[in-house]
Each structure stands twice: as structure tokens, then as C-alpha cells.
Amino acid sequence: xxxxxxxxxxxxxxxxxxxxxxxxxxxxxxxxxxxxxxxxxxxxxxxxxxxxxxxxxxxxxxxxxxxxxxxxxxxxxxxxxxxxxxxxxxxxxxxxxxxxxxxxxxxxxxxxxxxxxxxxxxxxxxxxxxxxxxxxxxxxxxxxxxxxxxxxxxxxxxxxxxxxxxxxxxxxxxxxxxxxxxxxxxxxxxxxxxxxxxxxxxxxxxxxxxxxxxxxxxxxxxxxxxxxxxxxxxxxxxxxxxxxxxxxxxxxxxxxxxxxxxxxxxxxxxxxxxxxxxxxxxxxxxxxxxxxxxxxxxxxxxxxxxxxxxxxxxxxxxxxxxxxxxxxxxxxxxxxxxxxxxxxxxxxxxxxxxxxxxxxxxxxxxxxxxxxxxxxxxxxxxxxxxxxxxxxxxxxxxxxxxxxxxxxxxxxxxxxxxxxxxxxxxxxxxxxxxxxxxxxxxxxxxxxxxxxxxxxxxxxxxxxxx
Amino acid sequence: xxxxxxxxxxxxxxxxxxxxxxxxxxxxxxxxxxxxxxxxxxxxxxxxxxxxxxxxxxxxxxxxxxxxxxxxxxxxxxxxxxxxxxxxxxxxxxxxxxxxxxxxxxxxxxxxxxxxxxxxxxxxxxxxxxxxxxxxxxxxxxxxxxxxxxxxxxxxxxxxxxxxxxxxxxxxxxxxxxxxxxxxxxxxxxxxxxxxxxxxxxxxxxxxxxxxxxxxxxxxxxxxxxxxxxxxxxxxxxxxxxxxxxxxxxxxxxxxxxxxxxxxxxxxxxxxxxxxxxxxxxxxxxxxxxxxxxxxxxxxxxxxxxxxxxxxxxxxxxxxxxxxxxxxxxxxxxxxx
Numbered sequence: 110x111x112x113x114x115x116x117x118x119x120x121x122x123x124x125x126x127x128x129x130x131x132x133x134x135x136x137x138x139x140x141x142x143x144x145x146x147x148x149x150x151x152x153x154x155x156x157x158x159x160x161x162x163x164x165x166x167x168x169x170x171x172x173x174x175x176x177x178x179x180x181x182x183x184x185x186x187x188x189x190x191x192x193x194x195x196x197x198x199x200x201x202x203x204x205x206x207x208x209x210x211x212x213x214x215x216x217x218x219x220x221x222x223x224x225x226x227x228x229x230x231x232x233x234x235x236x237x238x239x240x241x242x243x244x245x246x247x248x249x250x251x252x253x254x255x256x257x258x259x260x261x262x263x264x265x266x267x268x269x270x271x272x273x274x275x276x277x278x279x280x281x282x283x284x285x286x287x288x289x290x291x292x293x294x295x296x297x298x299x300x301x302x303x304x305x306x307x308x309x310x311x312x313x314x315x316x317x318x319x320x321x322x323x324x325x326x327x328x329x330x331x332x333x334x335x336x337x338x339x340x341x342x343x344x345x346x347x348x349x350x351x352x353x354x355x356x357x358x359x360x361x362x363x364x365x366x367x368x369x370x371x372x373x374x375x376x377x378x379x380x381x382x383x384x385x386x387x388x389x390x391x392x393x394x395x396x397x398x399x400x401x402x403x404x405x406x407x408x409x410x411x412x413x414x415x416x417x418x419x420x421x422x423x424x425x426x427x428x429x430x431x432x433x434x435x436x437x438x439x440x441x442x443x444x445x446x447x448x449x450x451x452x453x454x455x456x457x458x459x460x461x462x463x464x465x466x467x468x469x470x471x472x473x474x475x476x477x478x479x480x481x482x483x484x485x486x487x488x489x490x491x492x493x494x495x496x497x498x499x500x501x502x503x504x505x506x507x508x509x510x511x512x513x514x515x516x517x518x519x520x521x522x523x524x525x526x527x528x529x530x531x532x533x534x535x536x537x538x539x540x541x542x543x544x545x546x547x548x549x550x551x552x553x554x555x556x557x558x559x560x561x562x563x564x565x566x567x568x569x570x571x572x573x574x575x
Numbered sequence: 576x577x578x579x580x581x582x583x584x585x586x587x588x589x590x591x592x593x594x595x596x597x598x599x600x601x602x603x604x605x606x607x608x609x610x611x612x613x614x615x616x617x618x619x620x621x622x623x624x625x626x627x628x629x630x631x632x633x634x635x636x637x638x639x640x641x642x643x644x645x646x647x648x649x650x651x652x653x654x655x656x657x658x659x660x661x662x663x664x665x666x667x668x669x670x671x672x673x674x675x676x677x678x679x680x681x682x683x684x685x686x687x688x689x690x691x692x693x694x695x696x697x698x699x700x701x702x703x704x705x706x707x708x709x710x711x712x713x714x715x716x717x718x719x720x721x722x723x724x725x726x727x728x729x730x731x732x733x734x735x736x737x738x739x740x741x742x743x744x745x746x747x748x749x750x751x752x753x754x755x756x757x758x759x760x761x762x763x764x765x766x767x768x769x770x771x772x773x774x775x776x777x778x779x780x781x782x783x784x785x786x787x788x789x790x791x792x793x794x795x796x797x798x799x800x801x802x803x804x805x806x807x808x809x810x811x812x813x814x815x816x817x818x819x820x821x822x823x824x825x826x827x828x829x830x831x832x833x834x835x836x837x838x839x840x841x842x843x844x845x846x847x848x849x850x851x852x853x854x855x856x857x858x859x860x861x862x863x864x865x866x867x868x869x870x871x872x873x874x875x876x877x878x879x880x881x882x883x884x885x886x887x888x889x890x891x892x893x894x895x896x897x898x899x900x901x902x903x904x905x906x907x908x909x910x911x912x
Contacts, residue, residue: 170680171680171684174680177633177636178676179673181672182669185658187658188655188658192658192659193724195654199655199875200872200874203644203651204878206644206648207879207883208879208882211641211882211886214637214641215641215893216890219634219890219896219897220897222629222630222631223900226901227900231900275872276878279874506659506725507725508659508724510729513663524673531685
């Protein structure tokens with residue numbers, strides 16, 4: 110497998126999309142949060158909402174910039190490394206990508222410019238409109254890109270002529286069988302991810318006794334939101350699982366590491382799947398629970414991997430473990446939310462140290478869950494790019510050599526390892542600075558683009574003094 | 576494969592042509608500003624130069640996404656052949672665009688490494704421009720294909736001609752950037768932009784001349800299109816207009832007019848663009864596939880046209896509005912940092 114262009118292209122795609130997905134996972138939720146804060150400020154006039162808007166907008170700007178540059182890279186991957194996939198699927202998928210650009214990207218970019226730089230140039234209602242437009246843009250974007258991704262998982266509304274897909278029904282293509290579940294599950298996952306970041310930031314300030322009013326507002330708002338969304342996410346995940354069982358049985362068998370087709374199957378909590386021996390080692394099983402969870406029936410049948418030709422089976426260990434990481438994080442999140450109900454009822458929500466620590470610890474959990482879930486669904490789709498119809502091996506650009514892709518992969522590796530840690534560190538710095546009071550002296554310097562940039566760029570976190 | 580009764584290929588050619596030209600203009604001036612940024616005299620000047628495009632750069636870059644996806648949607652065969660053929664120029668362009676894109680935020684936020692991000696911004700802009708020029712040159716020369724795939728090597732696209740078009744685009748975007756800065760700045764900084772605009776114009780004239788002479792030489796078909804009778808009579812206005820525009824541009828860089836240099840640069844780009852279109856029409860993969868052969872299914876073009884016909888004007892309206900918000904000379908005190 111010395112420098113196999115197919116393997117390296119897959120690695121490259123996983124690398125660039127794995128980093129990129131972290132940004133929509135954050136910006137989609139954050140855009141809505143900023144729009145809500147902007148709206149609350151507009152209608153109540155309370156200063157706390159204005160401070161929070163400005164605070165999160167600064168962080169949004171950094172992450173959105175990174176999202177733009179890593180996003181521009183994505184569509185070109187289809188051409189550079191997956192040209193046969195592009196040629197085969199373009200008639201069906203390209204309008205979905207194009208509608209994403211037309212409905213979302215321009216909306217976000219144009220209105221973000223106004224929201225960030227036009228604050229002194231446009232009236233307040235126009236700022237609110239801009240914030241709402243950005244939030245709407247991020248949601249339109251999810252709609253189209255997940256429609257395209259879902260079509261690759263559960264293709265519908267097409268016919269195949271000479272090895273290429275042609276559209277027959279656009280409503281069947283867009284609203285393909287897994288799309289509603291994937292859209293719901295992913296968008297809620299993105300909101301939950303952002304919610305836990307906001308919660309973690311609020312807990313950070315509460316622990317240090319800084320910006321207490323702002324922190325309490327964020328803390329309470331976010332916990333209410335998560336009270337709805339985390340249980341909803343469990344429900345959506347369950348529905349998504351039923352859908353996968355029906356339309357992508359091989360993927361589900363890999364997720365559960367089920368080798369034999371059987372009724373009354375156990376739930377495997379942990380195991381080391383052994384594809385060579387077609388069995389699991391060190392398995393910890395809960396009898397009967399698998400059928401109940403997967404099919405909602407005590408003796409429901411679950412197809413095993415052995416019922417699929419070896420060439421059509423996805424890898425087992427990666428989806429198996431990735432899925433368990435995702436579910437494990439979901440369980441932790443749900444536990445935290447239940448704890449928050451108890452604390453709120455006892456009026457100890459804002460001053461319980463261990464709870465603040467737990468919130469801080471779970472701040473990045475959403476990102477890990479998103480990556481794990483993405484890995485589950487994408488690796489579970491293998492060995493296909495279009496499930497059951499177009500193999501990944503038949504999708505790669507034929508003219509590429511292994512050396513070509515090794516060079517590009519190395520370049521992307523260096524680029525992302527330079528940009529993302531820097532961006533994350535800068536966002537962390539903005540968090541440490543906190544939501545500054547706009548009337549404070551620093552803000553006056555901030556308001557102007559730095560004439561003396563060093564002064565206007567305080568590196569040391571301010572306001573740490575008690 | 577049921578489609579409309581109308582042949583949508585000319586319409587999609589127009590939309591894609593418009594989208595790509597819009598990209599070249601918008602990201603052209605904004606990459607050009609990035610190139611000139613490296614020559615700015617001091618930090619105050621750099622701040623203003625960057626401020627002049629900070630609110631609009633990501634919107635400008637979105638046209639690149641639309642151009643790429645538009646090509647995929649309207650002419651997927653061209654996308655599947657051209658993009659693999661320019662694997663490395665595209666890679667360089669994407670890496671460079673990423674470096675210069677994050678520099679807008681990182682430069683302000685990461686003051687310990689400001690010089691590093693200054694360089695990332697300037698060299699990123701220049702490298703992205705050069706790579707786009709190489710893509711253009713390679714595109715004009717055509718690609719080795721077999722059936723529906725590119726069969727050449729990934730380094731085939733680097734030829735003397737494509738390197739020339741790469742350098743040509745550096746001057747071209749530089750000129751657009753200088754025009755933009757003349758529009759957006761005043762005083763010493765504007766004089767500085769005018770000076771660099773003149774340097775770029777000299778490069779542009781040399782590049783247009785070299786490309787115009789070289790293209791017919793590498794391709795007898797192109798020579799025939801331009802120089803055969805009666806084409807030469809119909810097409811001669813293009814070079815004549817280009818020459819007149821060059822003179823006008825030179826004069827407007829020298830006198831006090833503020834908008835004329837930008838408009839002149841824009842029109843020079845339009846003439847070059849028309850020139851290339853005349854040379855290549857009706858091929859979308861030069862020498863191999865026509866627009867009609869590479870077109871996507873009629874139903875695909877129908878479905879996308881319905882939305883595009885509505886969305887594109889709306890996009891132009893609010894993009895126009897966002898430019899209008901930031902009209903006038905760039906100020907040091909806008910922003911949110």
C-alpha cells in the first residue's frame with residue numbers, strides 16, 4: 110500500500126472535513142445565539158445583552174473566518190481528488206451544493222461584514238436584521254449540505270445511465286429517506302455543541318467571580334435551551350438509528366459489531382471486533398437489549414455482517430468505537446442537564462463548585478461527539494461513496510499518483526496545524542478577556558482600529574483582579 | 576433525463592461567465608490590495624489598506640465557491656477534467672487563500688506574530704493570484720484527456736505559457752487593487768497607490784501583448800479565428816478598445832480622478848476576458864469538449880435555473896447594499912476589534 114492515491118485521498122478528505130466540521134458545529138449555534146442576544150438587546154435594551162453580543166461576536170468573527178477559508182477548500186476536493194465521483198453524481202448533487210452557496214454563503218458573508226464593521230454605520234434594527242440573516246444563512250447551509258450528504262447515504266429519485274446518475278424526482282432527491290433524521294440530529298448536535306461551549310465559558314467566569322451578571326445570564330439561558338435540546342437529541346438519535354437499520358443495514362451491523370443475523374440480539378457495550386475471525390473479542394454484552402433499542406421490539410431481527418459479501422462490508426472497529434464515544438458523551442451531557450434541574454430547584458444553580466467544574470469539563474465535549482458521530486456515519490457508509498451504488502475506489506481521480514496526494518496531504522496537514530491551534534488559542538484569549546463593559550476605557554481604545562496597535566491589543570487577560 | 580424544451584446551455588454559459596468575471600473583479604481587487612500591502616510604507620498605511628477590504632473579502636471569495644460549484648453544476652465534465660489537471664495550482668491557491676484569509680483576524684488578535692501574519696497576508700495574496708494565473712494559462716492550452724477523464728500528469732500544467740499568465744495576473748490584480756485603493760484612500764496613501772498602479776499598468780500592457788501574440792502561435796485555430804477575413808474586421812474593435820483603454824488608464828492614474836483608475840482596470844479586465852472567450856468559444860475543455868458536450872442533464876440545469884434566476888439578483892442587491900454601507904473613504908475608526 111505504498112503511497113496509494115485512494116487511501117491518501119480518503120485520509121486527506123477526512124482531514125480537511127474533520128477540521129472544517131468543527132466550525133459549522135460552533136458557528137451555526139453561535140450565529141443563532143448572537144441573533145437571539147441581539148434581539149433581546151433590541152427589545153429589552155438591557156446592557157448585559159449588548160455586552161454578550163459584542164463578546165460572542167468577536168469570537169464568532171475568528172471562527173467564521175476560519176470556517177470560510179477551510180470551507181473554500183471543500184468543493185475543490187471533489188474536483189482535485191474525487192473527479193470520477195464528481196462526474197458520476199454531478200447531475201444530482203451539484204444543484205444542492207450550488208443552492209447552498211446561493212442561499213447561505215453570500216448571505217452570511219455580506220451580512221457578517223455589516224454586523225462586524227458597520228456597527229457605527231447602520232441603525233440598530235439593521236444590525237438585528239444582519240444577525241438574523243447570518244443565523245438563517247447557517248441553517249440554509251446545513252439544509253443543503255446535509256441533503257447532499259444524506260443522498261449519498263440513502264440515494265433516491267435517480268436513474269443510472271452509463272454509470273452516471275440522472276435526476277428523476279427532485280423532491281425525492283432532496284427529501285431522501287435519511288435526510289429529515291440527519292438534518293434534525295446534526296443541527297441539534299451543533300446547537301448542543303455551542304450550548305456546552307457557552308455553558309463552559311459561563312462556568313469559567315462564575316468560578317472566578319468575574320462578569321457575574323453576564324455569566325449568570327448565559328448560564329441560565331443555555332441550561333434552559335439544553336434542557337430541551339439534549340433529551341430531544343437522544344430521541345432524534347434513536348429515530349436516526351431506526352432509519353439506518355432500515356436503509357443501511359451493513360452500517361448498523363458495523364456500529365453494533367453484529368456478525369450473525371439474529372433475533373433477540375444483545376447490546377454489546379464493549380468489545381474488540383476481529384474482522385478476520387468475524388467475531389468480537391472481550392465482549393461485554395447485555396442480553397436482549399440490542400433488539401429492544403435497535404428495533405423497538407424484544408425479538409426484533411438485526412442483520413449481521415456475515416450476510417453481506419466481504420467486499421461490501423464497512424470497517425467495523427471505527428464505527429463501533431466512534432459510535433460509543435458519541436453515545437457516551439451524550440450520556441454525560443444528559444446527566445449534567447438532569448443535575449442542573451435538581452440544582453435549579455434547590456436554588457443552587459450558580460454557586461455549586463462541582464457543577465461549574467463539570468460544565469467546564471464538558472465545554473469541548475460537543476465537538477468530540479460531532480466528530481465521532483460524523484466518523485460513524487461516514488466510515489459506516491464505506492466501501493461506498495453513494496451507498497450500494499458507487500464504490501469509493503471508483504470515485505477517486507484516475508490521473509493522481511500516490512506522490513501527488515502525499516504532497517497535498519502534507520501541505521494541508523501543515524496548514525491546518527498552523528491555523529487551527531492559533532485560532533483556538535486566540536478564541537481562548539478572547540474568552541479570558543471576557544465581555545468588557547462598552548463604557549470602559551479599554552473599549553474606547555478598542556472601538557477604533559488600533560492607531561497604536563500594541564496598546565489596543567492587550568495580551569494579558571484583564572480584570573483578573575478580584 | 577426529461578428536460579425543458581429550451582436549450583439552457585447558452586443561459587448557463589452566461590451565468591457562469593458572469594459569475595467567474597465577478598469573482599475575478601471582486602477577489603481580483605481584494606487579492607491585488609493584498610499584493611500591494613507588502614509594499615505599504617508603514618503600519619498605519621497597512622492598517623488602512625487592510626481595513627479597506629476587511630468587511631468585504633469573504634463575500635468576494637464566495638464567488639470563487641460559486642464559480643467552482645457553478646462549473647460542476649452546469650458543465651460537470653469540464654469540472655472533472657480541468658480541476659484534476661490543475662491539481663497543484665489549485666492546491667497552492669487554496670493554501671494561499673487560507674493563509675491570507677485568516678490573516679485578517681489573526682493579525683489583530685495575535686499581535687506577537689503580527690509580522691508573520693503580515694507576510695501571510697501579502698505572500699498568500701500573491702501566491703493565490705499567481706496560481707489562478709497558472710490555471711488560466713493551462714486552461715487555454717488544453718489538457719490531455721481520454722474519454723471523461725484527464726490522463727496527463729499533475730505537473731503538465733506548469734508550462735512557460737502558464738507561468739507567463741501567472742505573472743500577468745499578478746500585475747492585473749495589482750492594477751485592480753491600486754484602483755480600489757485610489758478610490759478608498761486619500762493623501763499620501765493615494766499617491767502611493769497611483770504610483771504602484773502605474774507600475775502594474777506597465778506590467779499589464781506587456782502581459783496582454785505577450786499573451787495576445789503567444790496564444791495564436793500555440794493554436795492555429797485561435798489564429799484563424801482572429802486573423803481570417805471577415806473575423807478580423809468584426810474583432811478588431813477588441814484590441815483597439817484595449818489600446819485606448821490603456822491610454823485612458825495611464826492618464827487617469829496620473830491626474831486627480833478617483834474612480835477612473837478602478838473603472839479603467841475593470842474595463843481592461845473585461846476586454847481581456849472577452850478576448851479569451853472569443854479565442855476559446857465554444858469549447859469548455861479547450862480542444863476536446865464543447866459547452867454542449869460537457870453540459871449537465873437538462874433537468875439539472877432546469878432545477879438550478881429556477882432558483883438562481885431568483886437568488887442571484889437578490890444576492891447582487893444585498894451585496895450591493897453591503898458595499899454601499901462602507902462607501903466613501905476608508906476610516907481608521909470603523910470595526911469591532
